Amino acid sequence: MEIKIKELTKTFKDRVAVDQLSLTIGKGEFFALLGENGAGKTTTIKMLSCLMEPTSGDAIMLGDSIVGNPQAVKKKLNISPQETAVARKLSVQENLEFIARIYGSTKQDAEQKAIRLMEMFGLADRAKSKGRNLSGGMERRLSIAMAMISEPEIIFLDEPTVGLDVRARLDLWQILLDLKGQITIILTTHYLEEVEALADRIGIMHKGRLQALGTLEELKNQTGQTKLQDVFLQLTAEEENP
Ligand SMILES: Nc1ncnc2c1ncn2[C@@H]1O[C@H](COP(=O)(O)OP(=O)(O)OP(=O)(O)O)[C@@H](O)[C@H]1O
Secondary structure (H helix, E strand, O other): OEEEEEEEEEEEOOEEEEEEEEEEEEOOOEEEEEEOOOOOHHHHHHHHOOOOOOOEEEEEEOOEEOOOOHHHHHHHEEEEOOOOOOOOOOEHHHHHHHHHHHOOOOHHHHHHHHHHHHHHOOOHHHOOOEHHHOOHHHHHHHHHHHHHOOOOOEEEEEOOOOOOOHHHHHHHHHHHHHHEOOEEEEEEOOOHHHHHHHOOEEEEEEOOEEEEEEOHHHHHHHHOOOOHHHHHHHHOOOOOOO
16 A cells, blocks of 8 residues: 555645646655745645645545545644644643543553653653753654654654754654654655655655656666756756746
């Protein structure tokens, strides 16, 4: 089973934000969606996570349609949004337990889940720290841990390392590498080194369309470039005479 996106389209008034996007993402794949500002990445993620209805087209998410059965799709996925949902007055552990209770865990179960995720995300020694006192890197890690509470099969990470310093970014990459293969991860980012370090495959969007798709090596071969930055610039270049 996989994620099968079929001619997915979103139009806002006369603006086509996502234009007949078709692609397949394998189960357990780490997929990076790239594109310039306004290329349509966030709109794509909103549709795939059933936060926004497509104008036309569909996506079958591990067997269920976002159009036909969004409730079933929502159960399989979770999102770590750019603006994190960390509650500033709750501690790290309380944030995790709160989410677990929302998803129906008993008090004891919620505590166990929180402890396991704090271990996994390197937050155990900050269990009692309030959300407002966390560094940017810790807040990000907590946000992803919160998204993992529901044990999703698919997780969307929307620019997870924006504003993080080098060490915090590398720490987060290591955690994501540990997660890799266990669940399907769809990442959007503007950091190309992040894509090189983490992604199995890359999709590059440009003006709502899928401009290129492949592994890093495939994209390099396709464009004759040796660096992802040059691949990206070539594939998203404006035509001279539009
Ligand atoms: N709710 C909306 N109403 C009208 N237009 C919108 C809406 N949401 C997005 N758009 C437009 O759709 C296009 C795609 O936007 P989107 O946010 O998906 O791009 P993006 O690739 O995520 O960009 P960024 O890298 O800046 O986050 C843009 O032209 C944007 O202005």
